[in-house]
Amino acid sequence: MSVNVRTKRVGGVLVASLQGELDDHSADAVRKALDRELDAMSPPRLVLDLEGVTFMDSSGLGVILGRYRKISERGGQMRIASVPAQIHKLFAISGLHKVMHVHAKQGEAVRALKEVSQ
Amino acid sequence: MTPTNEMQIRFTAVSGNESFARVAVAAFVAQMNPTMDELTEVKTIVSEAVTNAIIHGYPDGFGEVTLQCKIVGDTMELVVSDSGVGIADMNAVRQPLYTSRPDLERSGMGFTIMESFADEFDVVSSVGHGTHLKFRKRIGEASMPLSAARES
Numbered sequence: 001m002s003v004n005v006r007t008k009r010v011g012g013v014l015v016a017s018l019q020g021e022l023d024d025h026s027a028d029a030v031r032k033a034l035d036r037e038l039d040a041m042s043p044p045r046l047v048l049d050l051e052g053v054t055f056m057d058s059s060g061l062g063v064i065l066g067r068y069r070k071i072s073e074r075g076g077q078m079r080i081a082s083v084p085a086q087i088h089k090l091f092a093i094s095g096l097h098k099v100m101h102v103h104a105k106q107g108e109a110v111r112a113l114k115e116v117s118q
Numbered sequence: 119m120t121p122t123n124e125m126q127i128r129f130t131a132v133s134g135n136e137s138f139a140r141v142a143v144a145a146f147v148a149q150m151n152p153t154m155d156e157l158t159e160v161k162t163i164v165s166e167a168v169t170n171a172i173i174h175g176y177p178d179g180f181g182e183v184t185l186q187c188k189i190v191g192d193t194m195e196l197v198v199s200d201s202g203v204g205i206a207d208m209n210a211v212r213q214p215l216y217t218s219r220p221d222l223e224r225s226g227m228g229f230t231i232m233e234s235f236a237d238e239f240d241v242v243s244s245v246g247h248g249t250h251l252k253f254r255k256r257i258g259e260a261s262m263p264l265s266a267a268r269e270s
Contacts, residue, residue, distance in 0.1 A: 021137060023133075023137065024165075024172070024173065025133035025136050025137065055161060055162075055165075057162050057165040057166055057169065057228075057231070058166060058169075058224070058225045058226075058227040058231055059169060059224070059225070061225035061227055062224050062225035065225055086155070090162075090227075090231065093231055093234045094225065094227045094230070094231070
């Protein structure tokens with residue numbers, strides 16, 4: 001199983017939509033795909049859309065937390081959008097929802113990031 | 119209680135087999151008429167346990183994982199075993215956010231998630247000999263089974 005990472009730029013925000021199963025096997029490819037684009041941004045601003053993620057475990061949490069740390073260290077911002085119900089449960093167990101901003105829709109997350117950067 | 123049904127799979131400890139293990143157990147417990155939530159929790163338990171065996175049991179990358187699953191009444195019993203290095207500090211691995219492999223950008227939430235999704239979770243480990251992660255989970259506690267959800 002693999003995850004498809006689709007990216008686009010909306011203003012100065014990188015919007016990355018994941019589709020598929022995010023586990024230990026696919027985590028490294030997702031990490032590299034996101035970092036390749038984030039490393040070229042200063043400061044990095046990312047909206048990670050999880051609507052298409054059909055399965056995720058703690059390896060996926062590691063990818064998200066890792067990007068959050070890297071982006072924060074470089075003075076950037078990150079938002080999560082469209083979290084499926086089964087992944088919400090992982091966010092609650094891990095406490096991730098207390099650390100990160102989670103939005104119901106991608107557009108809402110992009111608008112929030114643009115407002116923060118103005 | 120006598121097991122009503124059981125299966126066992128042994129596979130190479132490579133990450134490409136994580137999804138195979140999830141799907142195999144999910145297919146086996148489907149006969150218990152689980153809800154979507156229960157099936158997702160079972161798949162997550164399997165994924166965490168198998169990933170743990172692959173990454174932490176065999177840090178050198180060579181070994182096998184054995185997965186045993188039994189259906190006993192309304193309960194699924196699952197054992198995920200490796201013959202790897204074992205766990206030296208059992209208290210540490212049960213702490214949320216602990217990881218022995220920060221180099222791999224692990225979240226350290228694997229044990230916490232397995233504890234949350236299983237009704238019972240035991241770890242039997244011997245340094246130099248391997249680890250057995252044992253789970254019990256009742257299936258069918260919620261109101262809408264998967265078959266009904268598909269029809270609605």
